[in-house]
Amino acid sequence: MAMKIRLARGGSKKRPHYSIVAADSRMARDGRFIEKLGTYNPLLPKDSEDRVKMDMERVQHWLSNGAQPTDRVSRFLEAAGVVEKKERANLKKGEPGKAAQERAKEREEKAAAAKAAEEEAKNAPKEEAPAEDAAAEETASE
Template sequence: MALKIRLARGGSKKRPYYHVVIADVRSPRDGRFLEKVGHWNPMLPRDSEERVALDTDRIKYWLEHGAQPTDRVARFISDAGLIERAARNNPNKAKLGKKAEERLAEKKAKEEEAAAAAAEAAAAPAEDAPAEEAKSEEAAAE
């Protein structure tokens, strides 16, 4: 019998709560299981100690008897120090799509044009300044 250490969902709608269970691979997600070995409450903050609880002795036992953890459960077990989990890396995950890159390039071009226009306006001689000075001299004479 092939065994998995996996999550079985509980809790109400929009309030998930998961039990870490040992189950046959052919049984449904929330169906029959052999043993409950922990729980995970994703609604709690990440730094909470009650977020994940595991029965490490029973998990060691089942790992020795051939049970394979799912990816999510393997994270929990490796954090507990029971197994070594190879770090996964997806370098393309953070890359922008084609349209997003085009929008970013357009935005940069507009910013460069605006900066050039502002520099050009600052470098141009101020024509309004003499008129303002004449107005202030008239006001001072009165």
């Protein structure tokens, strides 16, 4: 039997409250479980002691019997110092979507074009001075 230590959701709509349970991996998320190991209340502030409560002795027992914690529960166990921190591969999660990537590419192209135009304007010979002199001469002759 493949055992998991995972969250079982409770609470009403938009007011979640989770139980940390040891359950058979084939059972439904909120379905039958073997033992309740703790609670997690995401509505409390992160520094609150009551946010995550676990019976560490029982958690250690289930881990020694081969139960695998889910990602969220393993993060709680890492924070408690029970499990060593492991590398996570969220390779695509941090990347922007397709449309956002296209917008960023267009922005880069516009910035490059503007910079090139600025450089070109800087390097161009100054032909404006004679035109200003001609305008000054016209006003003087009147």
